[in-house]
Amino acid sequence: MRRTRSSTVASPNVSGQAYAFMAMTPVRPGEEKPLADYLRGLRDRGPSPLAKLPRTHIGRFVIVPDFHHDPTWKQRREEHLDLNYLIFTSNFDGDLDSYLDELCERLAPEAKEIWGRCVGCPESAKGAALKRYLEHNQIKTGMFFAAYGQATVGAVKSSLRQRDKLIEFAIRAQAMEPDALQKAFLSEFDAVR
Amino acid sequence: MAASVRMDLGDIQGDILRAYGNDYDCTTYAFMKIECPPEQARAWFTGVVDHVTTAAPWPPGEKPLTTLNVSVTARGLRALGVSEEVVGSFSREFRDGMSSRSALLGDVGPSDPKSWEPGLGSGDAHILLTINAQRTSDHERALGKMKAAMDAAGGLRIVYQADTELLPGSREHFGYADGFAQPAIEGTSDDKARGGGVPLKDGEWRALAPGEFILGYPDEDTRVDPKKRLPNAPAAPLGRSGTYMVWRKLYQDVALWRRVMRDAAKLYEGGDEHTLSAKVVGRWTNGAPLVKYPDKAPASFDPQTPGGNDFRYDKDKDGMRCPLGAHIRRSNPRDALGFEGHLSFRHRMIRRGMPYGKVLPEGVTADDGEDRGLVFVSFQASISRQFEGVQVQWLNAGNIFGLGHDKDFLLGDPHGTGKMTIPGKPPFFLSPQEVFVRTRGGEYLFVPGMTALAALADGTAG
Amino acid sequence: MSVQTSSPGPITATGTQPRNHDGQVIAITVFSTIKLPGRLFLPVLFQVTRRVPKLTATLRELSFIHFARWCVIGKLPYNGPPQKKGRFRYPHMYFESNFNGGWEEYIDAFSHILTSGMTAFWGTSYGFPKPLPTAPFKRYIQDNETEADHYYCAYPDATSTMIQRALELDEKLAALRRDAKRMQPDAFAAAYRAFLTDAQNAL
Ligand code: HEM
Numbered sequence: 128m129r130r131t132r133s134s135t136v137a138s139p140n141v142s143g144q145a146y147a148f149m150a151m152t153p154v155r156p157g158e159e160k161p162l163a164d165y166l167r168g169l170r171d172r173g174p175s176p177l178a179k180l181p182r183t184h185i186g187r188f189v190i191v192p193d194f195h196h197d198p199t200w201k202q203r204r205e206e207h208l209d210l211n212y213l214i215f216t217s218n219f220d221g222d223l224d225s226y227l228d229e230l231c232e233r234l235a236p237e238a239k240e241i242w243g244r245c246v247g248c249p250e251s252a253k254g255a256a257l258k259r260y261l262e263h264n265q266i267k268t269g270m271f272f273a274a275y276g277q278a279t280v281g282a283v284k285s286s287l288r289q290r291d292k293l294i295e296f297a298i299r300a301q302a303m304e305p306d307a308l309q310k311a312f313l314s315e316f317d318a319v320r
Numbered sequence: 321m322a323a324s325v326r327m328d329l330g331d332i333q334g335d336i337l338r339a340y341g342n343d344y345d346c347t348t349y350a351f352m353k354i355e356c357p358p359e360q361a362r363a364w365f366t367g368v369v370d371h372v373t374t375a376a377p378w379p380p381g382e383k384p385l386t387t388l389n390v391s392v393t394a395r396g397l398r399a400l401g402v403s404e405e406v407v408g409s410f411s412r413e414f415r416d417g418m419s420s421r422s423a424l425l426g427d428v429g430p431s432d433p434k435s436w437e438p439g440l441g442s443g444d445a446h447i448l449l450t451i452n453a454q455r456t457s458d459h460e461r462a463l464g465k466m467k468a469a470m471d472a473a474g475g476l477r478i479v480y481q482a483d484t485e486l487l488p489g490s491r492e493h494f495g496y497a498d499g500f501a502q503p504a505i506e507g508t509s510d511d512k513a514r515g516g517g518v519p520l521k522d523g524e525w526r527a528l529a530p531g532e533f534i535l536g537y538p539d540e541d542t543r544v545d546p547k548k549r550l551p552n553a554p555a556a557p558l559g560r561s562g563t564y565m566v567w568r569k570l571y572q573d574v575a576l577w578r579r580v581m582r583d584a585a586k587l588y589e590g591g592d593e594h595t596l597s598a599k600v601v602g603r604w605t606n607g608a609p610l611v612k613y614p615d616k617a618p619a620s621f622d623p624q625t626p627g628g629n630d631f632r633y634d635k636d637k638d639g640m641r642c643p644l645g646a647h648i649r650r651s652n653p654r655d656a657l658g659f660e661g662h663l664s665f666r667h668r669m670i671r672r673g674m675p676y677g678k679v680l681p682e683g684v685t686a687d688d689g690e691d692r693g694l695v696f697v698s699f700q701a702s703i704s705r706q707f708e709g710v711q712v713q714w715l716n717a718g719n720i721f722g723l724g725h726d727k728d729f730l731l732g733d734p735h736g737t738g739k740m741t742i743p744g745k746p747p748f749f750l751s752p753q754e755v756f757v758r759t760r761g762g763e764y765l766f767v768p769g770m771t772a773l774a775a776l777a778d779g780t781a782g
Numbered sequence: 783m784s785v786q787t788s789s790p791g792p793i794t795a796t797g798t799q800p801r802n803h804d805g806q807v808i809a810i811t812v813f814s815t816i817k818l819p820g821r822l823f824l825p826v827l828f829q830v831t832r833r834v835p836k837l838t839a840t841l842r843e844l845s846f847i848h849f850a851r852w853c854v855i856g857k858l859p860y861n862g863p864p865q866k867k868g869r870f871r872y873p874h875m876y877f878e879s880n881f882n883g884g885w886e887e888y889i890d891a892f893s894h895i896l897t898s899g900m901t902a903f904w905g906t907s908y909g910f911p912k913p914l915p916t917a918p919f920k921r922y923i924q925d926n927e928t929e930a931d932h933y934y935c936a937y938p939d940a941t942s943t944m945i946q947r948a949l950e951l952d953e954k955l956a957a958l959r960r961d962a963k964r965m966q967p968d969a970f971a972a973a974y975r976a977f978l979t980d981a982q983n984a985l
Pocket of ligand 1: 492493494496497498499500501502570571572601603647648649651652669671693694696707710711715730731757
């Protein structure tokens with residue numbers, strides 16, 4: 128990590144060890160529909176590409192066509208987006224720098240289909256060039272709330288597994304005498320250590 | 321607000337705000353299909369509407385021998401000639417119908433609409449006639465009259481009929497007193513506010529706004545709206561004095577329930593099956609709530625007496641008396657979710673269920689092949705917020721109670737964790753979860769007010 | 783309602799568009815346009831809220847949310863034509879939340895329970911109708927919400943509350959695991975019962 132500890136704590140992008148990243152990039156005119164089709168079809172084609180980034184807790188892609196405007200709002204002027212914008216946000220573990228490295232490497236095939244359709248994205252849409260592009264388009268977080276920002280994806284998953292296992296054990300163990308109970312517990316939970 | 325709300329009882333159908341309760345022993349639900357042009361159907365409908373029972377109080381000693389109430393599905397509205405535009409003003413879930421919401425409601429596996437009884441959930445049910453009678457003989461006469469009118473009109477067919485009968489002591493088939501815990505409604509049942517209304521911070525209670533149950537009246541949102549806007553409702557005149565109705569035929573596997581509880585109790589407090597079962601419900605068989613009577617049932621308890629339903633969960637946060645996952649605590653958490661009832665007060669419903677089928681004799685633990693269970697009926701202004709909110713977020717999912725994927729054990733959907741925690745020192749884990757209850761069919765309906773019924777009958781509903 | 787095969791848990795993510803959920807988790811994505819005072823006020827509000835844990839205590843207690851964020855955007859990074867260069871006329875606030883339960887229940891909870899917090903965060907947005915009554919407020923959110931095109935959660939079957947309880951459980955179980963081997967069976971059985979008693983609301 129490049130940042131000093133104190134600046135990490137102070138960064139509005141960070142809560143605990145969780146980082147809130149957001150990039151908002153202009154979609155090239157004419158590419159709005161192909162991009163939407165591609166993103167919407169990801170689910171049907173298998174696991175989410177974000178699963179290839181195991182530090183990702185939760186992430187999303189949203190194409191925003193425009194700001195909503197309501198004539199009843201007492202707004203002096205309407206304001207519109209000049210183009211469609213692609214929003215990518217991720218809530219992930221640790222520091223941004225290495226996360227973007229992983230993203231730009233592991234998501235190279237998808238990145239071409241995604242950011243490759245955005246204005247200013249380098250032709251290759253991978254590696255250091257893509258990383259620079261995403262960094263350039265980062266939107267700073269104002270406030271980030273994380274309910275369990277201290278826990279990594281790995282910690283969350285393993286504690287959930289452990290909870291399942293314990294429930295199953297607790298049901299099974301209700302009929303056991305102390306001797307058998309201890310043996311069963313040790314064989315179930317000691318080996319994991 | 322209480323003083324300002326005046327319900328137009330003559331415009332509201334009976335049995336919604338006030339239960340016919342023990343006044344009638346038998347109820348028949350007849351679902352009809354309209355197979356003729358709208359004009360012909362409306363001619364018949366006009367005759368039906370003339371006999372509908374309203375909520376206007378009966379003069380003393382003049383209780384009708386039978387009552388008649390009418391509700392319609394979205395397809396029924398169309399079959400009566402109501403325009404798409406007006407049908408479109410009804411709620412989404414009503415238009416889609418119950419069977420289209422099966423994944424959401426947990427109607428899967430043996431409860432899947434594919435295996436529902438013919439006539440239910442298939443689009444054939446258009447009109448529901450509900451007939452109550454004091455005695456079997458009256459009942460048969462009323463049914464006969466209804467059938468004669470249908471035959472005379474032609475183009476109408478009963479696609480499903482359920483006959484139900486109150487069990488002794490107002491019990492449901494698992495053996496518990498049922499149906500008395502109801503929401504307290506302003507202008508109607510203010511006296512039931514304690515235990516039936518919204519639990520306030522200072523220990524007081526208040527009745528719910530009538531618009532939570534009857535459309536065209538202020539609801540809980542109106543209460544906090546300076547402009548006093550009324551809740552969303554179908555286009556006039558249909559939106560006034562009406563309500564949405566949920567109808568579900570729930571088969572209860574009583575023998576299975578008894579076997580599971582008997583076997584599980586072997587490991588529980590020296591085989592105390594009676595207490596273990598009460599923990600699942602949250603009440604003793606006579607209706608006494610566990611929060612008030614944690615150790616044993618009071619010898620006599622009448623849930624209908626004033627104060628009988630007056631309790632909170634604030635002294636039982638950990639569920640040592642009434643488990644966090646008990647059926648009545650999940651289906652109406654009262655103050656248990658904290659925040660002055662703000663997470664629960666908009667998810668209340670009026671229940672008017674009736675048991676069907678013969679009682680399985682006490683002590684029998686082998687299935688006798690008899691069809692028995694509960695015809696679950698609820699009335700509410702919003703099916704999605706109230707009925708579905710309770711079914712989906714509270715009974716089928718345990719998260720809001722801190723229960724993970726534990727499901728309501730009484731309803732017995734095994735697709736969650738498959739157990740129920742009975743809090744204790746140490747806790748007891750009730751398992752396995754078996755399918756005690758299966759959905760055999762159901763419909764989302766609308767119960768029009770009297771003016772609306774007349775408009776439907778003469779084709780002026782739009 | 784679409785059923786996602788990725789998650790075997792109950793369907794609780796109701797009241798929203800199908801692409802806004804992955805298993806139990808719902809995405810909400812909302813832009814609002816900020817009035818002049820908000821330009822100055824919101825950064826201060828964010829600072830203060832970050833520094834004073836008490837201000838997010840209710841949010842934590844409600845326990846619906848995994849992650850949420852607010853960003854004020856005055857101008858977008860420039861990437862060359864055909865993108866237009868320059869600041870927005872008005873700053874815009876981006877809000878996203880990742881939460882459990884139904885959409886309606888979530889908004890209701892915010893309206894009724896976090897009434898003043900909602901007014902603080904959105905009071906300087908154009909068209910914000912006040913959190914109560916809930917119907918106009920829900921309409922406002924719906925009007926300004928955009929459905930996700932792709933949404934992903936690493937543990938779609940879990941809820942925020944479950945995760946927090948499971949993490950607490952981890953610590954409690956670790957202690958029992960540490961001591962289990964050295965104990966006599968009876969002492970272990972007693973310790974195990976004490977552990978279950980202590981941990982029952984996490985199971
Ligand atoms: C065969 C299935 C069911 C059985 C045997 C059953 C049984 C019971 C019993 C014995 C009570 C306590 C008596 C009372 O409070 O009136 C009760 C209460 C209640 N049940 Fe059910 N029930 C069933 C299905 C449902 C369903 C599907 C729902 C809702 C979706 C539901 C919602 C409620 C509510 C709201 C209460 C009142 C709780 C209170 O206000 O304290 N029940 N039920």
